Amino acid sequence: MTSEIAEVAVWRGDGVQVLRLARPEKKNALTGAMYRALSDAIEAGDADDSIAAHVITGSNGIFTAGNDIGDFLATSRGTGDLNKDVVRFIRLLPVVKKPLIAAVNGPAIGIGTTMLFHCDLVYAAPDATFATPFLDLGVTPEAASSLLMPQRIGYARAFAMLVLGDPMSADDAVAAGFVNAIIPAADLEKAALDAARRLAKKPPEALAVARRLLRGDTAEILKRTDEEVSAFRERLKSPEAIEAFTAFFEKRPPKFGKSV
Numbered sequence: 373m374t375s376e377i378a379e380v381a382v383w384r385g386d387g388v389q390v391l392r393l394a395r396p397e398k399k400n401a402l403t404g405a406m407y408r409a410l411s412d413a414i415e416a417g418d419a420d421d422s423i424a425a426h427v428i429t430g431s432n433g434i435f436t437a438g439n440d441i442g443d444f445l446a447t448s449r450g451t452g453d454l455n456k457d458v459v460r461f462i463r464l465l466p467v468v469k470k471p472l473i474a475a476v477n478g479p480a481i482g483i484g485t486t487m488l489f490h491c492d493l494v495y496a497a498p499d500a501t502f503a504t505p506f507l508d509l510g511v512t513p514e515a516a517s518s519l520l521m522p523q524r525i526g527y528a529r530a531f532a533m534l535v536l537g538d539p540m541s542a543d544d545a546v547a548a549g550f551v552n553a554i555i556p557a558a559d560l561e562k563a564a565l566d567a568a569r570r571l572a573k574k575p576p577e578a579l580a581v582a583r584r585l586l587r588g589d590t591a592e593i594l595k596r597t598d599e600e601v602s603a604f605r606e607r608l609k610s611p612e613a614i615e616a617f618t619a620f621f622e623k624r625p626p627k628f629g630k631s632v
Contacts, residue, residue, distance in 0.1 A: 379405070426472045471579070497560050509616045511608060
């Protein structure tokens with residue numbers, strides 16, 4: 373079964389739900405409507421006994437360019453309200469009931485990288501790149517990445533990504549431990565689907581218990597998520613963020629005030 377809502381294509385079959393980001397003209401940048409569609413689909417799949425696992429992937433050789441900068445700018449200027457849909461999605465990630473698998477092709481920017489730390493399995497094409505340029509946009513980390521990234525890949529690598537803004541290659545992501553394997557682009561989606569189908573054949577109650585034990589208590593993750601949301605909301609309205617978003621659209625370097 374296939375459906376498409378707000379540039380997120382949803383396919384269900386063989387015990388698997390596939391969520392495909394499908395906004396190629398904007399490099400699959402996520403809008404509020406897309407966050408809403410992803411959350412709706414994940415919640416529906418979690419409630420459906422015929423679905424054992426979720427797979428999220430991109431399209432046209434791109435995973436996602438991150439959040440739509442236009443939505444950020446509108447929210448920062450008070451003419452939009454992106455927060456509700458984004459917060460719903462990032463608070464859902466730690467509590468998804470069924471395994472979440474990512475197949476990453478091409479760039480995974482911002483939320484495209486931070487969501488991966490909530491996934492149970494991550495497969496990447498050789499050209500996949502991971503970047504979290506939050507500070508360059510005058511904002512701060514989200515989706516509990518300030519907690520999960522240092523835990524998974526160590527403080528030094530996390531600081532380089534989240535603060536310095538250094539990107540990470542697929543090879544480095546495997547070495548760092550947040551990508552399971554590099555798969556040729558032509559076979560990437562099949563690898564993710566094969567893993568999901570293997571999970572679909574497991575005893576569902578035992579799978580749920582094993583996953584819960586492995587993932588541990590989500591309370592700390594949700595607490596950090598909420599702390600990040602509070603900081604992010606403040607930063608969205610800051611002169612630094614407005615200047616960064618404006619400079620992005622004007623295709624010029626941002627002009628930030630000097631540090632004291």
